[in-house]
Amino acid sequence: xxxxxxxxxxxxxxxxxxxxxxxxxxxxxxxxxxxxxxxxxxxxxxxxxxxxxxxxxxxxxxxxxxxxxxxxxxxxxxxxxxxxxxxxxxxxxxxxxxxxxxxxxxxxxxxxxxxxxxxxxxxxxxxxxxxxxxxxxxxxxxxxxxxxxxxxxxxxxxxxxxxxxxxxxxxxxxxxxxxxxxxxxxxxxxxxxxxxxxxxxxxxxxxxxxxxxxxxxxxxxxxxxxxxxxxxxxxxxxxxxxxxxxxxxxxxxxxxxxxxxxxxxxxxxxxxxxxxxxxxxxxxxxxxxxxxxxxxxxxxxxxxxxxxxxxxxxxxxxxxxxxxxxxxxxxxxxxxxxxxxxxxxxxxxxxxxxxxxxxxxxxxxxxxxxxxxxxxxxxxxxxxxxxxxxxxxxxxxxxx
Numbered sequence: 315x316x317x318x319x320x321x322x323x324x325x326x327x328x329x330x331x332x333x334x335x336x337x338x339x340x341x342x343x344x345x346x347x348x349x350x351x352x353x354x355x356x357x358x359x360x361x362x363x364x365x366x367x368x369x370x371x372x373x374x375x376x377x378x379x380x381x382x383x384x385x386x387x388x389x390x391x392x393x394x395x396x397x398x399x400x401x402x403x404x405x406x407x408x409x410x411x412x413x414x415x416x417x418x419x420x421x422x423x424x425x426x427x428x429x430x431x432x433x434x435x436x437x438x439x440x441x442x443x444x445x446x447x448x449x450x451x452x453x454x455x456x457x458x459x460x461x462x463x464x465x466x467x468x469x470x471x472x473x474x475x476x477x478x479x480x481x482x483x484x485x486x487x488x489x490x491x492x493x494x495x496x497x498x499x500x501x502x503x504x505x506x507x508x509x510x511x512x513x514x515x516x517x518x519x520x521x522x523x524x525x526x527x528x529x530x531x532x533x534x535x536x537x538x539x540x541x542x543x544x545x546x547x548x549x550x551x552x553x554x555x556x557x558x559x560x561x562x563x564x565x566x567x568x569x570x571x572x573x574x575x576x577x578x579x580x581x582x583x584x585x586x587x588x589x590x591x592x593x594x595x596x597x598x599x600x601x602x603x604x605x606x607x608x609x610x611x612x613x614x615x616x617x618x619x620x621x622x623x624x625x626x627x628x629x630x631x632x633x634x635x636x637x638x639x640x641x642x643x644x645x646x647x648x649x650x651x652x653x654x655x656x657x658x659x660x661x662x663x664x665x666x667x668x669x670x671x672x673x674x675x676x677x678x679x680x681x682x683x684x685x686x687x688x689x690x691x692x693x694x695x696x697x698x699x700x701x702x703x704x705x706x707x708x709x710x711x712x713x714x
Contacts, residue, residue, distance in 0.1 A: 332511050336451055337460060339509035340444060341467030343403060346502035347440045348471025349478075350410050350433055351379050353495045354417075355557055356480035356577045357488045359565050364488065365423040370681035373558045378427045380554070381674030382434035383441065384667045388530070391442040391663035399443040400513055406439025407503040414496035418489045434670075441670075445662040449651040451513065455598070458648045462594025465644040469586030469636075474498060476557075480577020530660050538708040539661060542650050545606075545706050546669035549646075551676025552699035553639045556617070558677050559684040559692050560632070568623055582632040586640030593641035594648060603707055605645045610704045612638030617693055617700070642703070643669075649708070 354361060354375040362372035394402040410433050417429035445461060452460045478498060479491035533539045557580070563569070564576045589609070597605040612634060619631025650665040676699065683691040 333452065333456065333460070335509050335511050336448070337463045339506050339511070340448065340464045341470070342502045342506040342509065343407065343440055343444065344464055344467030345471040345474060346407055346499040346506065347410070347437045348468045349475035349495055349502070350414050350499045351383070351437055352376060352472055352475040353414065353479055353492050354430065356476040356561060356573070356580060357483055357491060358558065358561055360483055360488045360573060361426075365426075367423060369559065369562050369684060370678060373678050373681050374427060375430050376554065376558060377674040377678045378430040379434035379437070380670045380677065382431040383438045384670035384674060386435045386438035387442040387663045387667040387670070388660070390438045391446070391660060394439070394443040395660075398513070399447045400510065402439045402443060404503075404507055406436045407499070407506065409436035411496050411500045411503060414499065415493060418493040418496065441666050442663050445647055445651050447513070449662075457651065458594035458598040459591055461648045461651065462591030462644045465590035465594075465640060465647065466587040469583045469590065469640055472586070473580055473583040476580035476583070477577050480573055480580065484572060484574045530664065533661055533664055536653060538710060539650060539653055539664065541706045541708045542646050543664055543668035545646055545703050546665050547672035548676075548699040548702045548706075549610075549639065549642060549672070550669045551672030551680075552696040554673040554677040555680035555692065556635065556696055559681060559689070560620070560628075562684065563689045564628070569625060571625075579629060579632055582629070582636045585633045585637035589637045589641040590644040593644045597645045597648060602645050602649045603709065606642050606649075606707045607704060609638045609642030609645065610700055610707075612641065614638075614697060614700050617697055621690065621693055
Protein backbone atom coordinates (compact mmCIF):
# COMPACT_ATOMS: atom_id res chain seq x y z
CA UNK A 315 0.00 0.00 0.00
CA UNK A 316 1.11 3.54 -0.68
CA UNK A 317 1.81 6.37 1.72
CA UNK A 318 1.03 10.03 1.39
CA UNK A 319 1.53 13.04 3.62
CA UNK A 320 -1.67 14.32 5.18
CA UNK A 321 -2.69 17.76 3.99
CA UNK A 322 -1.62 20.57 6.32
CA UNK A 323 -5.23 21.47 6.98
CA UNK A 324 -5.87 17.88 8.06
CA UNK A 325 -6.99 15.04 5.83
CA UNK A 326 -6.86 14.06 2.18
CA UNK A 327 -8.07 16.74 -0.19
CA UNK A 328 -9.88 16.75 -3.54
CA UNK A 329 -7.71 15.68 -6.46
CA UNK A 330 -5.05 13.93 -4.39
CA UNK A 331 -3.99 10.40 -5.43
CA UNK A 332 -4.58 9.21 -1.88
CA UNK A 333 -8.19 10.32 -1.87
CA UNK A 334 -8.85 8.69 -5.23
CA UNK A 335 -7.40 5.38 -4.00
CA UNK A 336 -9.32 5.63 -0.74
CA UNK A 337 -12.62 6.30 -2.52
CA UNK A 338 -12.07 3.38 -4.92
CA UNK A 339 -11.06 1.03 -2.11
CA UNK A 340 -14.06 1.91 0.05
CA UNK A 341 -16.37 1.54 -2.94
CA UNK A 342 -15.00 -1.99 -3.46
CA UNK A 343 -15.54 -2.80 0.22
CA UNK A 344 -19.11 -1.52 -0.01
CA UNK A 345 -19.70 -3.50 -3.22
CA UNK A 346 -18.61 -6.73 -1.53
CA UNK A 347 -20.35 -6.07 1.79
CA UNK A 348 -23.73 -4.99 0.52
CA UNK A 349 -23.76 -7.53 -2.27
CA UNK A 350 -23.37 -10.32 0.29
CA UNK A 351 -25.72 -8.79 2.85
CA UNK A 352 -28.71 -8.83 0.50
CA UNK A 353 -27.74 -11.84 -1.63
CA UNK A 354 -30.99 -13.70 -0.85
CA UNK A 355 -33.43 -10.79 -1.28
CA UNK A 356 -34.10 -11.31 -5.01
CA UNK A 357 -34.33 -15.06 -4.35
CA UNK A 358 -36.97 -15.07 -1.60
CA UNK A 359 -39.73 -16.76 -3.67
CA UNK A 360 -37.53 -19.67 -4.90
CA UNK A 361 -35.93 -20.07 -1.44
CA UNK A 362 -39.39 -20.19 0.13
CA UNK A 363 -40.47 -22.81 -2.41
CA UNK A 364 -37.30 -24.90 -1.92
CA UNK A 365 -37.72 -25.11 1.86
CA UNK A 366 -41.53 -25.00 1.96
CA UNK A 367 -41.81 -21.71 3.91
CA UNK A 368 -43.92 -18.58 3.34
CA UNK A 369 -42.93 -14.97 2.48
CA UNK A 370 -42.40 -13.82 6.08
CA UNK A 371 -40.21 -16.85 6.93
CA UNK A 372 -38.25 -16.55 3.68
CA UNK A 373 -37.59 -12.89 4.50
CA UNK A 374 -35.79 -14.08 7.64
CA UNK A 375 -32.80 -14.95 5.41
CA UNK A 376 -32.40 -11.18 5.00
CA UNK A 377 -33.36 -10.28 8.57
CA UNK A 378 -30.93 -12.86 10.04
CA UNK A 379 -28.04 -11.12 8.32
CA UNK A 380 -29.11 -7.54 9.06
CA UNK A 381 -30.14 -8.34 12.64
CA UNK A 382 -26.87 -10.06 13.56
CA UNK A 383 -24.97 -7.25 11.85
CA UNK A 384 -26.83 -4.71 13.98
CA UNK A 385 -26.02 -6.53 17.22
CA UNK A 386 -22.34 -6.92 16.28
CA UNK A 387 -21.72 -3.34 15.16
CA UNK A 388 -21.00 -1.71 18.53
CA UNK A 389 -18.67 -4.48 19.85
CA UNK A 390 -16.74 -4.67 16.58
CA UNK A 391 -16.52 -0.90 16.38
CA UNK A 392 -14.85 -0.88 19.78
CA UNK A 393 -12.49 -3.67 18.72
CA UNK A 394 -11.56 -1.70 15.60
CA UNK A 395 -10.86 1.43 17.60
CA UNK A 396 -8.42 -0.57 19.74
CA UNK A 397 -6.66 -2.84 17.23
CA UNK A 398 -7.08 -0.88 13.99
CA UNK A 399 -9.89 -0.41 11.49
CA UNK A 400 -8.12 -1.72 8.38
CA UNK A 401 -7.30 -5.26 9.65
CA UNK A 402 -10.82 -5.57 11.09
CA UNK A 403 -12.39 -4.68 7.73
CA UNK A 404 -10.17 -7.15 5.86
CA UNK A 405 -10.98 -10.01 8.24
CA UNK A 406 -14.68 -9.25 8.08
CA UNK A 407 -14.81 -9.48 4.29
CA UNK A 408 -12.93 -12.80 4.30
CA UNK A 409 -15.26 -14.44 6.84
CA UNK A 410 -18.36 -13.10 5.08
CA UNK A 411 -17.29 -14.63 1.77
CA UNK A 412 -16.66 -18.02 3.42
CA UNK A 413 -20.02 -17.94 5.22
CA UNK A 414 -21.78 -17.16 1.93
CA UNK A 415 -20.40 -20.36 0.40
CA UNK A 416 -21.75 -22.26 3.43
CA UNK A 417 -25.18 -20.66 2.88
CA UNK A 418 -25.17 -21.77 -0.75
CA UNK A 419 -24.64 -25.39 0.33
CA UNK A 420 -27.03 -25.42 3.33
CA UNK A 421 -29.34 -28.49 3.18
CA UNK A 422 -31.64 -27.24 5.96
CA UNK A 423 -33.42 -23.91 6.38
CA UNK A 424 -32.11 -23.45 9.92
CA UNK A 425 -28.52 -23.85 8.70
CA UNK A 426 -29.16 -21.29 5.97
CA UNK A 427 -30.33 -18.84 8.64
CA UNK A 428 -27.25 -19.57 10.79
CA UNK A 429 -24.91 -18.99 7.84
CA UNK A 430 -26.71 -15.77 6.96
CA UNK A 431 -26.40 -14.66 10.57
CA UNK A 432 -22.64 -15.27 10.42
CA UNK A 433 -22.48 -13.21 7.21
CA UNK A 434 -24.08 -10.34 9.11
CA UNK A 435 -21.66 -10.55 12.03
CA UNK A 436 -18.66 -10.57 9.67
CA UNK A 437 -19.93 -7.64 7.63
CA UNK A 438 -20.40 -5.62 10.80
CA UNK A 439 -16.61 -5.42 10.80
CA UNK A 440 -16.84 -3.40 7.59
CA UNK A 441 -19.89 -1.22 7.96
CA UNK A 442 -19.20 -0.41 11.62
CA UNK A 443 -15.98 1.41 10.83
CA UNK A 444 -16.10 2.51 7.19
CA UNK A 445 -17.65 5.94 7.77
CA UNK A 446 -15.44 6.58 10.80
CA UNK A 447 -12.36 5.68 8.73
CA UNK A 448 -13.39 8.16 6.06
CA UNK A 449 -14.05 10.80 8.71
CA UNK A 450 -10.50 10.51 9.98
CA UNK A 451 -8.76 10.23 6.60
CA UNK A 452 -10.58 12.90 4.57
CA UNK A 453 -10.48 16.68 4.89
CA UNK A 454 -13.74 17.96 6.48
CA UNK A 455 -14.56 19.99 3.37
CA UNK A 456 -14.52 16.80 1.28
CA UNK A 457 -16.18 14.47 3.81
CA UNK A 458 -19.74 14.80 2.51
CA UNK A 459 -18.63 13.92 -1.00
CA UNK A 460 -16.42 11.02 0.18
CA UNK A 461 -19.24 9.51 2.21
CA UNK A 462 -21.54 10.00 -0.76
CA UNK A 463 -19.12 7.98 -2.91
CA UNK A 464 -19.04 5.23 -0.27
CA UNK A 465 -22.85 5.13 -0.11
CA UNK A 466 -22.85 4.98 -3.92
CA UNK A 467 -20.73 1.82 -3.49
CA UNK A 468 -23.48 0.53 -1.21
CA UNK A 469 -25.94 0.91 -4.05
CA UNK A 470 -23.64 -0.91 -6.48
CA UNK A 471 -23.36 -3.72 -3.96
CA UNK A 472 -27.13 -3.72 -3.57
CA UNK A 473 -27.55 -4.03 -7.33
CA UNK A 474 -24.96 -6.82 -7.56
CA UNK A 475 -26.49 -8.70 -4.64
CA UNK A 476 -29.92 -8.65 -6.20
CA UNK A 477 -29.31 -8.60 -9.94
CA UNK A 478 -26.68 -11.35 -10.23
CA UNK A 479 -28.63 -13.97 -8.20
CA UNK A 480 -31.89 -13.09 -9.92
CA UNK A 481 -30.42 -13.51 -13.38
CA UNK A 482 -28.58 -16.73 -12.54
CA UNK A 483 -31.36 -18.49 -10.61
CA UNK A 484 -33.68 -19.22 -13.53
CA UNK A 485 -30.97 -20.90 -15.58
CA UNK A 486 -29.53 -22.89 -12.66
CA UNK A 487 -30.61 -22.64 -9.01
CA UNK A 488 -30.69 -20.24 -6.10
CA UNK A 489 -27.68 -22.07 -4.64
CA UNK A 490 -25.54 -21.46 -7.72
CA UNK A 491 -26.67 -17.83 -7.70
CA UNK A 492 -25.56 -17.27 -4.10
CA UNK A 493 -22.22 -19.05 -4.69
CA UNK A 494 -21.48 -16.92 -7.76
CA UNK A 495 -22.12 -13.80 -5.73
CA UNK A 496 -19.62 -15.04 -3.16
CA UNK A 497 -16.99 -15.21 -5.92
CA UNK A 498 -17.79 -11.66 -7.08
CA UNK A 499 -17.53 -10.38 -3.50
CA UNK A 500 -14.19 -12.12 -3.00
CA UNK A 501 -12.76 -10.34 -6.06
CA UNK A 502 -14.01 -6.99 -4.74
CA UNK A 503 -12.43 -7.74 -1.36
CA UNK A 504 -9.06 -8.38 -3.04
CA UNK A 505 -9.34 -5.04 -4.86
CA UNK A 506 -10.14 -3.30 -1.55
CA UNK A 507 -7.00 -4.77 0.04
CA UNK A 508 -4.77 -3.71 -2.86
CA UNK A 509 -6.14 -0.18 -3.25
CA UNK A 510 -6.56 1.01 0.34
CA UNK A 511 -3.90 3.56 1.35
CA UNK A 512 -2.17 3.18 4.70
CA UNK A 513 -4.16 4.93 7.47
CA UNK A 514 -2.69 8.30 8.45
CA UNK A 515 -4.60 9.72 11.31
CA UNK A 516 -7.32 9.04 13.85
CA UNK A 517 -9.55 11.26 15.92
CA UNK A 518 -10.32 8.42 18.30
CA UNK A 519 -9.75 9.33 21.94
CA UNK A 520 -10.65 5.91 23.34
CA UNK A 521 -8.49 2.88 23.92
CA UNK A 522 -9.80 1.15 27.06
CA UNK A 523 -13.22 -0.54 27.59
CA UNK A 524 -14.31 2.20 30.00
CA UNK A 525 -13.46 4.80 27.34
CA UNK A 526 -15.73 3.06 24.84
CA UNK A 527 -18.59 3.00 27.34
CA UNK A 528 -18.04 6.66 28.19
CA UNK A 529 -18.04 7.61 24.51
CA UNK A 530 -21.36 5.82 23.90
CA UNK A 531 -22.91 7.46 26.97
CA UNK A 532 -21.91 10.91 25.78
CA UNK A 533 -23.41 10.22 22.36
CA UNK A 534 -26.67 8.97 23.86
CA UNK A 535 -26.85 12.28 25.73
CA UNK A 536 -26.77 14.15 22.40
CA UNK A 537 -30.42 14.57 21.23
CA UNK A 538 -29.27 15.09 17.64
CA UNK A 539 -27.48 11.73 17.54
CA UNK A 540 -30.49 9.99 19.09
CA UNK A 541 -32.81 11.52 16.48
CA UNK A 542 -30.51 10.42 13.66
CA UNK A 543 -30.51 6.87 15.06
CA UNK A 544 -34.32 6.80 15.15
CA UNK A 545 -34.30 8.19 11.60
CA UNK A 546 -32.03 5.36 10.48
CA UNK A 547 -34.22 2.75 12.22
CA UNK A 548 -37.45 3.67 10.44
CA UNK A 549 -35.89 4.75 7.15
CA UNK A 550 -34.03 1.49 6.52
CA UNK A 551 -36.89 -0.60 7.88
CA UNK A 552 -39.24 0.79 5.25
CA UNK A 553 -36.66 0.55 2.47
CA UNK A 554 -35.83 -3.13 3.00
CA UNK A 555 -39.50 -4.03 3.43
CA UNK A 556 -40.25 -2.39 0.08
CA UNK A 557 -37.70 -4.53 -1.75
CA UNK A 558 -38.50 -7.69 0.23
CA UNK A 559 -42.19 -7.82 -0.60
CA UNK A 560 -42.13 -6.16 -3.99
CA UNK A 561 -40.61 -9.37 -5.38
CA UNK A 562 -43.60 -11.39 -4.14
CA UNK A 563 -46.03 -8.82 -5.52
CA UNK A 564 -44.41 -8.75 -8.96
CA UNK A 565 -44.23 -12.54 -9.29
CA UNK A 566 -47.88 -12.98 -8.25
CA UNK A 567 -50.96 -12.28 -10.44
CA UNK A 568 -51.88 -10.01 -12.10
CA UNK A 569 -48.29 -9.03 -12.98
CA UNK A 570 -46.89 -12.61 -12.82
CA UNK A 571 -43.33 -11.64 -13.74
CA UNK A 572 -40.41 -14.10 -13.73
CA UNK A 573 -37.53 -13.99 -11.26
CA UNK A 574 -35.20 -12.80 -14.03
CA UNK A 575 -37.46 -9.90 -14.95
CA UNK A 576 -38.13 -8.87 -11.35
CA UNK A 577 -34.41 -8.90 -10.61
CA UNK A 578 -33.92 -6.30 -13.34
CA UNK A 579 -36.03 -3.88 -11.32
CA UNK A 580 -33.24 -3.87 -8.74
CA UNK A 581 -31.37 -1.71 -11.26
CA UNK A 582 -33.38 1.02 -9.55
CA UNK A 583 -30.46 0.98 -7.09
CA UNK A 584 -28.52 2.92 -9.71
CA UNK A 585 -30.57 5.93 -8.65
CA UNK A 586 -28.67 5.76 -5.37
CA UNK A 587 -25.32 6.02 -7.11
CA UNK A 588 -26.51 9.39 -8.40
CA UNK A 589 -28.37 10.72 -5.37
CA UNK A 590 -25.80 9.75 -2.69
CA UNK A 591 -22.81 11.88 -3.81
CA UNK A 592 -25.17 14.60 -5.08
CA UNK A 593 -26.93 14.85 -1.72
CA UNK A 594 -23.58 14.85 0.07
CA UNK A 595 -22.39 17.84 -1.96
CA UNK A 596 -25.67 19.72 -1.62
CA UNK A 597 -25.79 19.08 2.13
CA UNK A 598 -22.31 20.57 2.53
CA UNK A 599 -23.58 23.63 0.69
CA UNK A 600 -27.24 24.11 1.69
CA UNK A 601 -27.63 22.27 4.96
CA UNK A 602 -28.30 18.73 6.03
CA UNK A 603 -31.84 19.19 7.40
CA UNK A 604 -33.19 20.53 4.10
CA UNK A 605 -31.64 17.69 2.11
CA UNK A 606 -32.81 14.99 4.53
CA UNK A 607 -36.41 16.20 4.41
CA UNK A 608 -36.29 16.55 0.64
CA UNK A 609 -35.06 12.95 0.31
CA UNK A 610 -37.91 11.65 2.49
CA UNK A 611 -40.48 13.59 0.45
CA UNK A 612 -39.08 12.16 -2.79
CA UNK A 613 -39.28 8.62 -1.38
CA UNK A 614 -42.93 9.05 -0.38
CA UNK A 615 -43.77 10.31 -3.87
CA UNK A 616 -42.06 7.28 -5.41
CA UNK A 617 -43.88 4.89 -3.07
CA UNK A 618 -47.23 6.32 -4.17
CA UNK A 619 -46.36 5.61 -7.80
CA UNK A 620 -45.94 1.88 -7.03
CA UNK A 621 -49.59 1.42 -6.01
CA UNK A 622 -51.24 0.82 -9.43
CA UNK A 623 -50.72 -2.59 -11.08
CA UNK A 624 -48.77 -1.05 -13.94
CA UNK A 625 -45.21 -2.24 -14.49
CA UNK A 626 -44.07 1.14 -15.84
CA UNK A 627 -45.43 3.03 -12.83
CA UNK A 628 -43.98 0.48 -10.41
CA UNK A 629 -40.58 0.81 -12.07
CA UNK A 630 -40.57 4.61 -12.07
CA UNK A 631 -41.87 4.67 -8.51
CA UNK A 632 -39.14 2.31 -7.32
CA UNK A 633 -36.44 4.45 -8.94
CA UNK A 634 -37.81 7.62 -7.32
CA UNK A 635 -38.24 5.88 -3.94
CA UNK A 636 -34.65 4.60 -4.06
CA UNK A 637 -33.27 7.99 -5.16
CA UNK A 638 -34.83 9.66 -2.12
CA UNK A 639 -33.78 6.96 0.32
CA UNK A 640 -30.10 7.05 -0.57
CA UNK A 641 -30.06 10.86 -0.57
CA UNK A 642 -31.37 10.90 3.00
CA UNK A 643 -29.09 8.08 4.11
CA UNK A 644 -25.97 9.78 2.70
CA UNK A 645 -26.87 13.04 4.47
CA UNK A 646 -27.64 11.33 7.79
CA UNK A 647 -24.41 9.29 7.69
CA UNK A 648 -22.32 12.42 7.22
CA UNK A 649 -24.31 14.22 9.89
CA UNK A 650 -23.60 11.55 12.51
CA UNK A 651 -19.90 11.58 11.63
CA UNK A 652 -19.78 15.37 11.96
CA UNK A 653 -21.38 15.26 15.41
CA UNK A 654 -19.08 12.49 16.64
CA UNK A 655 -15.63 14.11 16.51
CA UNK A 656 -13.38 12.16 18.88
CA UNK A 657 -16.05 9.42 19.02
CA UNK A 658 -16.65 8.81 15.33
CA UNK A 659 -16.33 5.04 15.57
CA UNK A 660 -18.97 4.82 18.28
CA UNK A 661 -21.23 7.42 16.61
CA UNK A 662 -21.17 5.55 13.30
CA UNK A 663 -21.74 2.25 15.13
CA UNK A 664 -24.81 3.59 16.94
CA UNK A 665 -26.28 4.93 13.71
CA UNK A 666 -25.66 1.71 11.81
CA UNK A 667 -26.91 -0.49 14.65
CA UNK A 668 -30.21 1.40 14.49
CA UNK A 669 -30.17 1.24 10.70
CA UNK A 670 -29.84 -2.53 10.56
CA UNK A 671 -32.10 -3.23 13.51
CA UNK A 672 -34.76 -1.38 11.54
CA UNK A 673 -33.96 -3.50 8.49
CA UNK A 674 -34.21 -6.72 10.48
CA UNK A 675 -37.36 -5.81 12.42
CA UNK A 676 -39.49 -4.15 9.76
CA UNK A 677 -38.09 -6.30 6.95
CA UNK A 678 -39.92 -9.20 8.61
CA UNK A 679 -42.81 -7.48 10.45
CA UNK A 680 -44.16 -5.63 7.42
CA UNK A 681 -44.62 -9.06 5.88
CA UNK A 682 -47.68 -9.31 8.13
CA UNK A 683 -49.13 -6.29 6.33
CA UNK A 684 -48.40 -7.96 3.00
CA UNK A 685 -50.13 -11.16 4.08
CA UNK A 686 -53.11 -9.15 5.36
CA UNK A 687 -53.87 -7.00 2.32
CA UNK A 688 -51.07 -7.29 -0.22
CA UNK A 689 -49.14 -4.34 -1.57
CA UNK A 690 -51.56 -1.51 -0.55
CA UNK A 691 -51.20 -2.41 3.15
CA UNK A 692 -47.45 -2.84 2.72
CA UNK A 693 -47.06 0.58 1.08
CA UNK A 694 -49.17 2.20 3.81
CA UNK A 695 -46.96 0.68 6.53
CA UNK A 696 -43.80 1.89 4.77
CA UNK A 697 -45.27 5.38 4.31
CA UNK A 698 -46.06 5.56 8.04
CA UNK A 699 -42.40 4.82 8.83
CA UNK A 700 -41.23 7.60 6.48
CA UNK A 701 -43.57 10.11 8.10
CA UNK A 702 -41.96 9.24 11.43
CA UNK A 703 -38.55 9.73 9.78
CA UNK A 704 -39.53 13.25 8.70
CA UNK A 705 -40.68 14.11 12.22
CA UNK A 706 -37.41 13.04 13.88
CA UNK A 707 -34.96 14.81 11.51
CA UNK A 708 -32.85 17.00 13.84
CA UNK A 709 -33.87 20.66 13.85
CA UNK A 710 -30.38 22.02 14.57
CA UNK A 711 -28.12 21.85 11.52
CA UNK A 712 -24.67 23.41 11.91
CA UNK A 713 -24.13 23.15 8.15
CA UNK A 714 -27.15 25.21 7.27
